[in-house]
Amino acid sequence: MVALISLSILGVFSMIAGLFNVNTKAVLTISIVTILGVLGFTAGFHWNNDYSRFYDMLNFDNYAVAFTCAILGSTAILLLFSEHFFSNIKQYITEYYSLIIFSVVGMIAMVAFDNLAMLFLGIEIMSVPLYILVGSQKKNLLSNESSLKYFLMGAFTTGILLMGITLIYGETGSFDLSTIQSYFQENATDSSPILLVGLFFLLAAMAFKVSAAPFHFWTPDVYQGSPTFITAFMSTVVKIAGFGAFFRLFYICFAPISEVWTTAIWVMAALTITIGSITAVFQNDIKRLLAYSSISHAGYMLISLLMVKNVESEAFGAIFYYVISYSISSIALFSVIMAVQKVKDSSSIDAFKGLAKANPLLGIIAAVSIASLAGLPPTAGFLAKFYILKSTVESGYVWLALIAVTNAIIGIFYYFKVLIAIYFKEAEDQSLSLIASSLAYKIVAVLLVIGILVLGIFPDLVYSIF
Amino acid sequence: METNLPVDYLPILIQFFVAAGFVVTTMVLTHLVGPKRDSKNKLESFECGIESVGNARNPFSIKYFLTAILFVLFDVEVIFMYPWAVNFRELGIFGFVEMLIFMTFLLVGFFYVIKRKALDWE
Amino acid sequence: MDSIIRVIPLNYYIFLSAAIFCIGVLGVLLRRNAIIIFMSVELMLNSVNLLLSAFSAYRSDPSGQVFVFFIMAVAAAEVAVGLAIIVMIYRNTNSVDVNLLDKLRG
Numbered sequence: 227m228v229a230l231i232s233l234s235i236l237g238v239f240s241m242i243a244g245l246f247n248v249n250t251k252a253v254l255t256i257s258i259v260t261i262l263g264v265l266g267f268t269a270g271f272h273w274n275n276d277y278s279r280f281y282d283m284l285n286f287d288n289y290a291v292a293f294t295c296a297i298l299g300s301t302a303i304l305l306l307f308s309e310h311f312f313s314n315i316k317q318y319i320t321e322y323y324s325l326i327i328f329s330v331v332g333m334i335a336m337v338a339f340d341n342l343a344m345l346f347l348g349i350e351i352m353s354v355p356l357y358i359l360v361g362s363q364k365k366n367l368l369s370n371e372s373s374l375k376y377f378l379m380g381a382f383t384t385g386i387l388l389m390g391i392t393l394i395y396g397e398t399g400s401f402d403l404s405t406i407q408s409y410f411q412e413n414a415t416d417s418s419p420i421l422l423v424g425l426f427f428l429l430a431a432m433a434f435k436v437s438a439a440p441f442h443f444w445t446p447d448v449y450q451g452s453p454t455f456i457t458a459f460m461s462t463v464v465k466i467a468g469f470g471a472f473f474r475l476f477y478i479c480f481a482p483i484s485e486v487w488t489t490a491i492w493v494m495a496a497l498t499i500t501i502g503s504i505t506a507v508f509q510n511d512i513k514r515l516l517a518y519s520s521i522s523h524a525g526y527m528l529i530s531l532l533m534v535k536n537v538e539s540e541a542f543g544a545i546f547y548y549v550i551s552y553s554i555s556s557i558a559l560f561s562v563i564m565a566v567q568k569v570k571d572s573s574s575i576d577a578f579k580g581l582a583k584a585n586p587l588l589g590i591i592a593a594v595s596i597a598s599l600a601g602l603p604p605t606a607g608f609l610a611k612f613y614i615l616k617s618t619v620e621s622g623y624v625w626l627a628l629i630a631v632t633n634a635i636i637g638i639f640y641y642f643k644v645l646i647a648i649y650f651k652e653a654e655d656q657s658l659s660l661i662a663s664s665l666a667y668k669i670v671a672v673l674l675v676i677g678i679l680v681l682g683i684f685p686d687l688v689y690s691i692f
Numbered sequence: 693m694e695t696n697l698p699v700d701y702l703p704i705l706i707q708f709f710v711a712a713g714f715v716v717t718t719m720v721l722t723h724l725v726g727p728k729r730d731s732k733n734k735l736e737s738f739e740c741g742i743e744s745v746g747n748a749r750n751p752f753s754i755k756y757f758l759t760a761i762l763f764v765l766f767d768v769e770v771i772f773m774y775p776w777a778v779n780f781r782e783l784g785i786f787g788f789v790e791m792l793i794f795m796t797f798l799l800v801g802f803f804y805v806i807k808r809k810a811l812d813w814e
Numbered sequence: 815m816d817s818i819i820r821v822i823p824l825n826y827y828i829f830l831s832a833a834i835f836c837i838g839v840l841g842v843l844l845r846r847n848a849i850i851i852f853m854s855v856e857l858m859l860n861s862v863n864l865l866l867s868a869f870s871a872y873r874s875d876p877s878g879q880v881f882v883f884f885i886m887a888v889a890a891a892e893v894a895v896g897l898a899i900i901v902m903i904y905r906n907t908n909s910v911d912v913n914l915l916d917k918l919r920g
Contacts, residue, residue, distance in 0.1 A: 238800055245807045343881050350888045357895050361902060370903045371915040377899050378851055378912070381892055382842050385858030388885060389835060392862050396828075396869040401877060420828075447918040757901060761894045768890035771883050 227279045227286065228271075229264045229294060229334055236260045237327040244320035250312070253320045257327065258305050265298040282402065283341045288692060290338035292546055293470035297333050300463045300553050301326065304455070306670050307561045311455035313568070322362065325355040326459065333463065337470030342391045342401040345471060349387065349435065352467060353380050356460065360452040372451025379434070379444045387431035393424030403479045410482035417483060425480065429487060432475065436468040438528055439497040442521045446505075449517035454567055457513055458560035461520045462553045469527050473545055476531055491531050496629050498525030503633040506640045512563060513573045515640065516556070519599060522633060523552050526614055529626060533617045542692040544613040550688050551598060551606035551681055558595035558674040561667070562588050569657045575644055580653025585661050587668060592648050594675045598682070600641040601634050606681035613689065758810050769798055819871040827868035834861035848900050848910040852893075859889050 236257060243253050272286045279286075286294075305326070312319050332351025339345040357380065361373025395401055397420050398409040430441060437445040449457045480487065502522025509515040527548055533541040562581075563573065565588060570577045582589030598607035611634060618627040663671075681688060776783065776791050783790075805811060834857060841854025863882045870878025904910055 238797070241804060242800065245804065343877075343884060346881075347884060347888070350892070354888075354891055354895050357899065361899055364902055365906070367906055368917055370899075370906055371917055373899050374848060374903055374912070374915060375918075377896050378842070378848065378855070381852070381855040381896065382839075382858070384888075384892070385835075385838065385855055385862065388859065388862040389865075391881075392865050392869065395866065395878060395881075399873050399875060401881065451918050757897070761897055764890055765894050768887055771886055775880065775883070 227284070229268050229298075230284075230331055232260060232264055233327055233331045233334070237324045237331065239324075240320045240327065241324040244318060244324075248320070250319045253323060254305060254308070257323050258302050261298050261302045261305070261327075261330075265295050265302070268298070269295050278340065280344075283344045284335065284338045285340040286338050289474065289542060290470075292542075292691065293337035293466060293549075294334050296466050296546070296550055296553065297330060297337070297463055297470075300466065300557060301330050301459075303554075303557055303670060303674070304459055304463065306666065307458075307557070307564060308455055309664060309667065311453065311564055322359070325359050329355040329359075329459075330463070333467035333470075336467045337474065339471070339474065340403050342394070342403070342406075345475065346384075346387065346391060348467075348471065350384065352464065353384075356380075356456075356464065359456045359459070360448060362456070363453055368451040369453065370451075372448045375444055375451075376448045383431045383434040383441075386427050386434075390424045390427030390429075390431060393420050393427065397421045397424065403475075407479050407482060410480065417486060422486065425483075425487060426490070428475065429490060432468070432472045433494060436465060436472055436524050436527070437521055438494050438524050439501045439521065440494075442498065442501065442524075445521055446514050446517040449520070450511060450514045450573075454513065454560065454564050454573070457516075458557060458564070461516060461560075462556045465520065465524070466549050466553055469524075469545065469549060473531065477541065488532055491528055492623065492626060495525050495528040495532070496626055498522065498528060499630055499633045500525075503636045503640070507636065509640070510576075511574050512578070512644065515575070515644070516559070519637070519641070520556070522637065523548075523599075525633075526611060526630060527552075529614050529618055529623075529630065532623060532626070533621050540617060543689045544610075544617055546692070547606075547681075547685060547689045548610040548614060551610040551678070554674055554677055554681075555595045555598035555605070555607055558591050558671065558678065559599065561671055561674075562592045562595070565661050565663060565667075566658065569660050575647050576654070578644065578647045579651035581648045581658055584653060584656075584658035587663075587671070588661065589648055591671050591675055593645060594678055596641045596645050598678045600638045602638070604679065604682045606678050606685070609682055609685045609689075613685075762805060762810065766798065766802070819868070824868060824872050827865060831861040831865035831868070834858075834864070846911055846913050848903070848912050851912065852896055852900070856889065856893075859885060 240253050240257060268286075268291055272291045273288060276285065276287050278284070284290075305323070312322070315322070329352050332348045332353070332355075335344055335348030336352060337348075339348055357373060357377045360376050361369055363369035391401070394406065397418060398406045400406060400409075434441040434444075449461065452460070476487065476491075499522050502518050502520075502525060506515050506518035506522065509518060527545060530541055530545040530548065533544070566577060566581065567573060578592075581592065594605065598605035601607045601611040603609075611630075615627050615630055618624075618630070772794065773791070776787055779787065838854045838856075838858035838861065841857065842851050845851055845854065863885055866878045866882050866885075870876065870882075900910055903915075907914060
């Protein structure tokens with residue numbers, strides 16, 4: 227509630243600040259400080275203090291608070307890294323901040339919704355600024371193309387989502403999550419075709435938003451074409467919000483009829499992991515590679531939806547730990563990509579040759595974050611995969627666990643392709659040694675690396691908060 | 693109102709056919725009866741006056757586009773005022789304040805549009 | 815008001831909306847002009863609006879109609895952003911054919 231209001235005002239403020247040529251550094255500082263303040267307030271005030279507002283439209287329970295904090299924290303870290311991105315842009319910088327902040331407002335509504343209307347509004351408030359941000363390089367044809375693709379696919383999915391919501395409304399007579407849930411509990415055995423169609427429309431729409439196969443085709447194109455900073459935003463913060471909403475909708479609201487949709491999720495998760503990691507092997511563009519890797523990570527997160535029969539807090543802990551570890555590892559890796567792109571105009575893997583020799587700090591950051599994304603101990607990514615797979619086996623999905631493990635091994639292969647380029651290849655020219663990072667960048671990046679390692683050694687910091 | 697049966701729609705159906713029939717008959721009749729004199733001048737978009745230049749499908753000024761889009765945006769927001777107007781008395785001061793906040797946000801957007809000179813013609 | 819709406823059986827509304835929705839989906843999948851794809855998306859949204867109002871009238875529950883307001887407002891915002899994107903692409907390529915947009919692949 228407070229988070230939504232103060233962030234909306236912050237968004238309007240930075241939009242207006244652009245009109246009066248306010249110093250962009252000042253706007254950035256104010257934005258980061260406000261976001262961190264809201265984070266602190268949300269964590270301190272709402273934790274263990276369920277808080278329903280807007281006539282039960284939003285409910286800030288512990289789950290929503292945890293995801294809100296993850297979203298706000300990732301956004302703040304990304305904004306700290308934004309110097310490389312915004313140094314190339316001459317005008318409308320504060321408008322970028324304001325669009326990002328408005329998008330974050332939508333995400334908070336997405337993870338805290340208690341009413342399908344709020345889910346729809348949250349998804350739209352998140353997506354509409356993203357369409358603009360993806361196409362923000364107006365003269366760049368790639369950016370244009372990815373923007374149009376994302377927009378057309380996103381608008382199409384909005385239609386599917388709305389049809390799903392409408393059909394469920396027609397059958398249950400309410401948009402309210404708890405009413406729908408109790409309807410399912412009473413009528414768990416007879417599920418009418420209308421309800422099933424609605425359920426699968428919702429499933430398809432949410433799968434699109436988190437880019438799970440077979441609804442992932444937009445992801446590589448959009449990730450490659452958009453500005454790198456926006457790619458980083460989409461593959462971390464947007465993904466957290468997407469999974470927050472997906473999980474809240476299916477795990478909480480549709481849990482009583484879980485046997486209807488668990489098979490679909492099983493197939494989707496297996497497909498997503500396999501397609502993501504096998505296609506990633508053949509990629510030469512790092513943004514495209516990370517797009518496919520993010521698809522396969524989405525598959526692992528989908529698996530956690532299958533633990534419906536397990537202890538609730540364990541499933542929450544597993545998904546939240548995965549989301550956090552994936553998010554900080556990706557942000558760390560993207561910060562390196564942004565730094566390299568500042569001196570080289572290419573995002574192919576060849577551009578990273580000899581990075582470790584030219585700039586040891588960036589080399590270490592890349593190494594740790596790639597190890598975490600590939601799932602190697604002692605990083606957070608290893609335990610994240612471990613917890614998910616452990617409960618997969620415990621829930622009886624042994625085959626799915628086998629598929630996941632096989633693909634994790636394939637994953638190590640393609641991640642190491644990048645790492646080999648960074649450490650064991652000679653640089654083609656001297657431009658990499660020109661990378662100059664500010665002190666703030668170095669401090670935040672080192673903190674992120676420490677965070678990845680600390681989470682990997684003390685997982686209970688995040689895993690058992692629920 | 694209670695006697696709404698499908699049969700009651702018969703007059704509408706008849707009228708529909710009469711209207712369609714009239715259009716078809718007149719078009720066919722004028723086509724058959726009327727004299728035909730095809731010539732180049734006859735096929736011009738504008739038969740008299742200045743000779744037309746170029747293609748009609750030229751991209752027009754982007755200014756129209758911006759104005760049209762902004763109109764759509766601000767126009768549609770008015771739908772939120774209908775429920776408020778219907779329940780004006782019941783909502784009382786609370787609804788009034790809410791609507792003021794809503795309008796303020798809209799006006800901030802409008803202010804931004806004007807300041808960015810999106811509505812300037814020159 | 816309600817009595818007129820309820821003279822027509824609810825199934826008819828569902829069939830009509832499903833038909834319009836399918837026309838919209840087919841339009842998105844088959845057409846190649848960005849503007850027509852966009853119009854098809856709007857068709858999908860409007861079929862949802864129709865169905866929501868029908869459900870809402872049949873259940874005497876106003877929340878469905880309020881939802882329609884939100885869909886309309888959000889659709890307007892999407893139209894603004896979408897048309898801006900299409901105009902941006904038209905300026906750069908002089909075309910709105912989505913088949914020409916195939917630079918991104920790997």
